[in-house]
Amino acid sequence: MKTKRVIWRSIGALMMGSLVLTSCVDDPEPIALNAATDVFVQKIVQNDVEKYSVAFWVYGNKDLDSVKVEGPNDESWKLEKTPSNSQLFSLYPEDEDYTETMPAEGEYVFTVKSTQADEAAITFKDKLGADELPAVTIETSVFKDSKQKTTWLEAEDADAYYVRLYDSSDKLVFTSSILSKVTEYAFGLADNGWADNNKKAEAGETYRIEVLAILYEDGATDSNRGYNVQFISIGSDEIVWGEGE
Numbered sequence: 001m002k003t004k005r006v007i008w009r010s011i012g013a014l015m016m017g018s019l020v021l022t023s024c025v026d027d028p029e030p031i032a033l034n035a036a037t038d039v040f041v042q043k044i045v046q047n048d049v050e051k052y053s054v055a056f057w058v059y060g061n062k063d064l065d066s067v068k069v070e071g072p073n074d075e076s077w078k079l080e081k082t083p084s085n086s087q088l089f090s091l092y093p094e095d096e097d098y099t100e101t102m103p104a105e106g107e108y109v110f111t112v113k114s115t116q117a118d119e120a121a122i123t124f125k126d127k128l129g130a131d132e133l134p135a136v137t138i139e140t141s142v143f144k145d146s147k148q149k150t151t152w153l154e155a156e157d158a159d160a161y162y163v164r165l166y167d168s169s170d171k172l173v174f175t176s177s178i179l180s181k182v183t184e185y186a187f188g189l190a191d192n193g194w195a196d197n198n199k200k201a202e203a204g205e206t207y208r209i210e211v212l213a214i215l216y217e218d219g220a221t222d223s224n225r226g227y228n229v230q231f232i233s234i235g236s237d238e239i240v241w242g243e244g245e
Helices: 007-018
Strands: 034-047 049-060 064-070 076-078 079-082 085-091 105-113 122-128 138-144 148-154 160-166 170-177 185-187 206-216 229-240
Touching: 007 160, 034 105, 034 122, 049 105, 064 085, 138 206, 138 229, 148 160, 148 206, 148 229, 160 185
Parallel strands: 034 229
Antiparallel strands: 034 049, 049 085, 064 076, 064 105, 079 085, 105 122, 138 148, 148 185, 160 170, 160 206, 206 229
């Protein structure tokens, strides 16, 4: 897998929203390393062809030094530390990493090492299933009443959705909260979710809007679903901010 698109803020932050791990901050002695791990599949459509790639996410209860993953077909990956948060490591695909083949089902083994010098690395396992979602189809995305309103077709079996916006340099500028089973969403400059309140969308500029449909693993609950994702299907469209119907 090649270098990832920097989307950790959207997916990572949403996953962390349901995660509670005991921290070692202010403890008299460092506690034992623990981590939440997740392997899941992402789908996009390239030139009318559905394509897939595997993605990974790990959050530790203390600062992490390294995370490596081994897959069921002897593949291996090295995860990258998230900027400004050394407890969060992840690896997401670039467009060229996607193929027409679903990633291998089975157990993925995470070897996680903390920055504590005398602490041995530990392993965690996460199973990737075969369940998937259909491609997300965006029907419309227009600017109306000072908001960008986007509608899409329901993705069968999706548990939730969220929406994000990228600028022309592929920088994430907006992320919605997790949305229930809806098929439309509207947001404007006054809404929460902007990555930088000093650099919001500008009229006349071109952006890429994405709708992500999420399928959680069987048995996932409200308290742990953030790190029990099975599949994410991504639909996208190009818009011009401020351009109406």
